[in-house]
Every structure is written in C-alpha cells, then in structure tokens.
Amino acid sequence: MSNNMKAGETYGKAEAKAENAAGAVKDTANQARDKAADAAEATEGQAQLRKEEASGILQQTGEQVANMAQGAYDGVKNTLGVGENQK
Template identity: 80%
Template sequence: MSAGQAYGHAEAKAENVAGAAKDTANKAQDKAADAANEAGDQAQLRKEEASSILQQTGEQVANMAQGAYDGVKNTLGVGETQQKK
C-alpha cells in the first residue's frame, strides 16, 4: 500500500467517524429539544391546574362569606328570609 492509499483510507475513516459524531450530536440535540418541549407542556398543564384550584377555592370562600353574611342579617332581623312573628 502506498502512502497515498494509506492517506486516502485514513481520510475516509476520519470522515466516517466525523459523520457518526455529527449524527450522534444531532440525535442528542433532538432528544434535548423534545425533553424541553415536554417540560414546557407539563409546566403549562400544572399552571392551568393551579389556576383552576385557586378559582374553585375563591368561589368556595365567596359562598361561605355570603352564607355568613346572610346568617348575620337574619340574626339581626334584617334578612329577607326572616319570618315575621
């Protein structure tokens, strides 16, 4: 084998190795992007769930406050539902 042939084989092998490394890097980059997208989707879902829970809690507190207000009005005799004696 001549020096030129050996150089050609080495160059071809180096190109193959570089190509494989690029493919591996691209696959890793794609997996990282997919993981980031999944994390973003999960974060959005958790945000929506938290918002829903807060809204439900707010509605429950408002209903409890209204019930307490109505109870005080009835106790003081100013409520609409109080029966006349």
C-alpha cells in the same frame, strides 16, 4: 510499490476514517439535540397542563370562599334581624 504511493494510500484511508468518524459524531449530536428538543417540548406541555390545573383549583377555591363569606354575611344579617327571613 513506492513509499510515496504507500503514504498516499495510508493518507487516503486515514482521511476516510476521519470523515466517517466526523459523520458519526454529527449524527450522534443531531440525535441528542432531537431528543433534548422532544424532552423540552414534553416538559413544556406538562407545565402548561399543571398551570391550567392550578388555575382551575384556585378558581374553585375562590368561589367556595365567596360562597362561605356570603353565607356568613347572611347569617349575621339574620341574627341582627335585618335579613330577608325576618318579619
């Protein structure tokens, strides 16, 4: 075999290895990107759930405070003799 043929064969093998390596790197990058997207989606879903839970808790707390304030208001009215329970 001539040196040119050996050089060409070596070049071809090196090129094929480089293409395989590049393909493997692309596959790994795509897998990493997909995993990151899945993680981001899961995190977003959890954040939305936490936001809804917090909103519900704040609404319940607001209702409790309003009920307590109404009770205090009614108590003061009754104490002063202007409430509905006074005759």
